Amino acid sequence: MAECKPYADITNxxxxxxxxxxxxxxxxxxxxxxxxxxxxxPELVDVYK
Amino acid sequence: MDRDSILKRLTVLDFLAVDLQLYLDSHPDxxxxxKKYNEVVSEADGLREQYExxxxxxxxxxxxxxxxxxxxxxxxWPWENSFNFEIxxxx
Amino acid sequence: xxxxxKKQEFPVKIKKQxxxxxxxxxxxxxxxxxxxxxxxxxxxQRYAAVTPQSKAILNDIGTEELAHLEMIGxxxxxxxxxxxxAEIKAAGFDSYYVDHGTGxxxxxxxxxxxxxxxxQSKGDPLTDLYENLAAEQKARSTYEYLMRMTDDPDVLEPLxxxxxxxxxxxxxxxxxxxxVREYLDHKRQFTVNKDMKKxx
Numbered sequence: 001m002a003e004c005k006p007y008a009d010i011t012n013x014x015x016x017x018x019x020x021x022x023x024x025x026x027x028x029x030x031x032x033x034x035x036x037x038x039x040x041x042p043e044l045v046d047v048y049k
Numbered sequence: 050m051d052r053d054s055i056l057k058r059l060t061v062l063d064f065l066a067v068d069l070q071l072y073l074d075s076h077p078d079x080x081x082x083x084k085k086y087n088e089v090v091s092e093a094d095g096l097r098e099q100y101e102x103x104x105x106x107x108x109x110x111x112x113x114x115x116x117x118x119x120x121x122x123x124x125x126w127p128w129e130n131s132f133n134f135e136i137x138x139x140x
Numbered sequence: 141x142x143x144x145x146k147k148q149e150f151p152v153k154i155k156k157q158x159x160x161x162x163x164x165x166x167x168x169x170x171x172x173x174x175x176x177x178x179x180x181x182x183x184x185q186r187y188a189a190v191t192p193q194s195k196a197i198l199n200d201i202g203t204e205e206l207a208h209l210e211m212i213g214x215x216x217x218x219x220x221x222x223x224x225x226a227e228i229k230a231a232g233f234d235s236y237y238v239d240h241g242t243g244x245x246x247x248x249x250x251x252x253x254x255x256x257x258x259x260q261s262k263g264d265p266l267t268d269l270y271e272n273l274a275a276e277q278k279a280r281s282t283y284e285y286l287m288r289m290t291d292d293p294d295v296l297e298p299l300x301x302x303x304x305x306x307x308x309x310x311x312x313x314x315x316x317x318x319x320v321r322e323y324l325d326h327k328r329q330f331t332v333n334k335d336m337k338k339x340x
Binding site for chain 1: 057062068079136
């Protein structure tokens, strides 16, 4: 089963620019967990300890 | 449902809508997500109406007021401890 | 225009007073990398934006930051409500207290009042978005430093939420940046077809 890649490839690269890949949705979190985490997208969660 | 439960569910749904909406701002053609977003808005709308009927207006000039008193001004206000619910454990 | 909904974006319900912590958290209300600056920055930059998507993102994130401003004000208010002078002095809260009592005032943790010098609206769509990427990182770092200053779960929960929002906002501004680059590139090529895909 193909893994879902949560971002699009970066194309059209130039010098002296910064790039953030476009997000692609894979899954959504459960609603209450999403509120507590601060986002509904698990791939965007960056847990701080 | 008690006030805390309704407010918690409404807060959760509105947050889902906000996060999905920001995603849709940069992905306007993502039809699957639009469908999910509209579903969330629909459920939130229903719950918002329920909350307002039971606990008072959420908007200062768009919500209906109680007839005998302009209850928009009622305490508590959202920055006060007693307005808020405990986020609690997973549920 | 703005409309206020009488509820928080994320609940703020703090049981334990801590004026020393309030003095630190106020920095996300009126400090250099705080929510007031963020909100005014994005809402001011809207006018010079060139793509509908970037206008929407600046508008919507600028609006969300106002909700975050409210959360921070609520945290500071609830942390410092009912205190006596001895507690105030012991907590190092006295210098804030003599100017503002237990009220909420936009200033940094060091007591510097809020200023528009904390943000820029350069009128250049690319520059503005790069500014915003940096702003979201600064805010994230500030939330991390603040989270190290307390163990109180009632405070950590909303701070954790706010920190993650900065990460999401960064992603959205990054996407807006690509959209604006494409738009400016297409403009330069005098293309009429907005669906034209560029390949290298």
